[in-house]
Amino acid sequence: MIDIKAIKSELEMVSDLEQLDAFFQKYLGKKWSITEGFKQMGSASPEERKALGQKLTEAKDQVTEAYEAKEMELSREKINQLLNADLVDISLDTQPLDQGSYSVLAKVRREIEEVYKSLGFIIDYGHEIVTKYENFESVNIPLTHPATEMHDTIYLNDLDPKGLPLILRTHNSAHQVQDMMKYGVPLKLGSPGRVYRFESMDASHDVMFRYAEGIVIDKNLSIANFKDTMQKILSWILGKKTEIRMRPGYFPFVEPGFEIDAACPICDGKGCNLCKNVWRIELLGAGMVHPEVIKNAGLDPAEWSGFAWGIGVSRLAAIRYGIKDIRYFTNGDLRFSKSFA
Secondary structure, three states: OOOHHHHHHHHHOOOOHHHHHHHHHHHOOOOOHHHHHHHHHHHOOHHHHHHHHHHHHHHHHHHHHHHHHHHHHHHHHHHHHHHHHOOOOOOOOOOOOOOOOOOHHHHHHHHHHHHHHHOOOEEOOOOOEEOHHHHOHHHOOOOOOHHHOOOOOOEEEEEOOOOOEEEEOOOHHHHHHHHHHHHOOOEEEEEEEEEEOOOOOEOOEOOEEEEEEEEEEEOOOOHHHHHHHHHHHHHHHHOOOOOEEEEEOOOOOEEEEEEEEEEOOOOOOOOOOOOOOOOEEEEEEEEEEOHHHHHHOOOOOOOOEEEEEEEEHHHHHHHHHOOOOHHHHOOOOHHHHHOOO
8 A cells, every 4th residue: 555645745855856756756756656456457356447547547647736835845956056056246345347438539430420411412332342433533533634543543353334443532522423313402411421542641641531422503602602601510519610621623523623721720830840840730521513413414604603522521620639640540559549548
């Protein structure tokens, strides 16, 4: 006869999962006593077999139910022990985490974009890889121009649909014609982004640098409109009234063209590496959009006119923060980066 009460009492004494496994092998395994009882049913009479089978089944169910409850209890205790061992005291002081921040160039670029937007400009970054037509011919630069040679332009191995090598754009003007056709006219568009030129690196030049170009296309625009727009944009970006000089300059995609200089904030007229000892620093190139560029966009230059400019983001940042060498922006020195965080 199976003593269920004694079996349950023994189960109550089990204190860990290893003892519980031994209990299972003893009472619920292949050689447990109830299984042996089932084997003995073969020698009993039919009447006795029915009663014995019912008792054995009830015993098995009770022991199994008690075992499963005990297993759940011990498993929960085991989990709680592991959790308690892994608890972290969140009241303890932790090491401070370094927080990222925008770089100086990103700050200035975003400010330029905000100024553009406040004047109703569309912002379009364009593509850094362009065709020779986009970079040169579309903006009135013939393929025989010296700027197309290897000493200025970085060519890629990939080819455009005409079989000509693709290039890294040398200026944001590579998108002027596309933008006029894409957005239509009248148009006020800002095009910030990186440009690339194969040239020597020094305090004021780099192989890769950032420009923030702008273009305005409308009817009856003049140099007076251009000068007023430049004065507003540069005053807002630089945060103060800055001495600016406009002088004639040649760019194939504008006519007439201008170089706009600002007083060098580093040397106060004494001369330095940034201004190359002429106490002024070239800030941007600009001018009235060339009629051929307007024609390439499918517009009539007799009806439409415009002006465009390209602001050097690095130079603006250098002027604002008094940085003598633009190579500091990209040399990866965290001391420099964190000083502007």
